[in-house]
Amino acid sequence: MTPEPMWVFAYGSLMWNPGFPVAETHVARVEGYHRSFCMWSIHHRGTTESPGLVLALDEGSGVNCLGLGLRVEPGAEEESLALLRERELVSSAYLEKEIDLILQPGEVVRAVTYVIDPNHEQYCRHLSLEDQAQTIARAVGGRGPNTEYLYNTVDHLRETGIEDPELNWLSQRVREITTGSDA
Template sequence: MTMWVFGYGSLLWKPGFEVAESALAVLPEYHRSFCMRSIHHRGTDEQPGLVLALDQAEGARCHGQALAVPTGRENETLDYLRERELVSAAYLETRLMVDLRDGRRVEAVTFVIDPDHVQYCGALPLEEQAQIIARAEGGMGPNAEYLFNTAAHLRELGIEDADLDWLAARVRGMLG
């Protein structure tokens, strides 16, 4: 059986593993949100940034991309993803059903936010998110770069996300 991974943020533009197939997909009951304080990749303990996470919400739908892992590469891909995504244990590794655009329904490895984790910061106003993203920088670079790359790749895939578009425009304006 094919192992799928659901991408909704940086996995869209930097999966970091070999992808055998990709397909537009929808994950029900979750939405993409800058609801995780980043103290490693896009911020520091002193000045946390924000990264996207899947936040559970009744009736929500997150549009993203399902990425199929080549047969025989499942274990190394999981090892890589766990090292990348579980660095601070704010994400929970789950397997959830996603609906592919072509009508298939597949189980996908999905990293969702732990709402009880200290890095969780759901429901921050967009302006506050923009202020944080504009100034934060971590081990993987500026927080704004993460936002801009994700927003650009969502547009390329034809996925609309009004909040990310607003944030990208606002942060660009703040940075001049």
């Protein structure tokens, strides 16, 4: 009997830096969640003293999120899941979920993804876009500048044909702030 393939839903840095061997990639959609800079980053893109922001899937009614469905290379499932847990569960602000993922052109698969714990102290749901931009423009963490995280995510979304107007606005605004042209 062939084991079930392992799928991962990538909506932020996993799109451009999965950290595990990927056998197959598809644009994919998850229902009931949207991508949002709603998590303070105190490890990877900020510090405890100067937190950055990272994306999380935030649960909501009537919302969805486009990202990438990544099928893990057969035989690498156990190691890949361990790597994902080490990376994504570093502060327990994410919850690991198994969700239905709709691959383009319509196949539904079960996938692992990471969603924000709305009861965690790193959850910051109601920041304005301007406050998000100001935070991202200045924060730096163990994996580098918060700006790099934003720019790479936006670039990768564009490369895959996914439009995210909020992230596009944030990218433009952060560039204005960091170049001093934020008149």
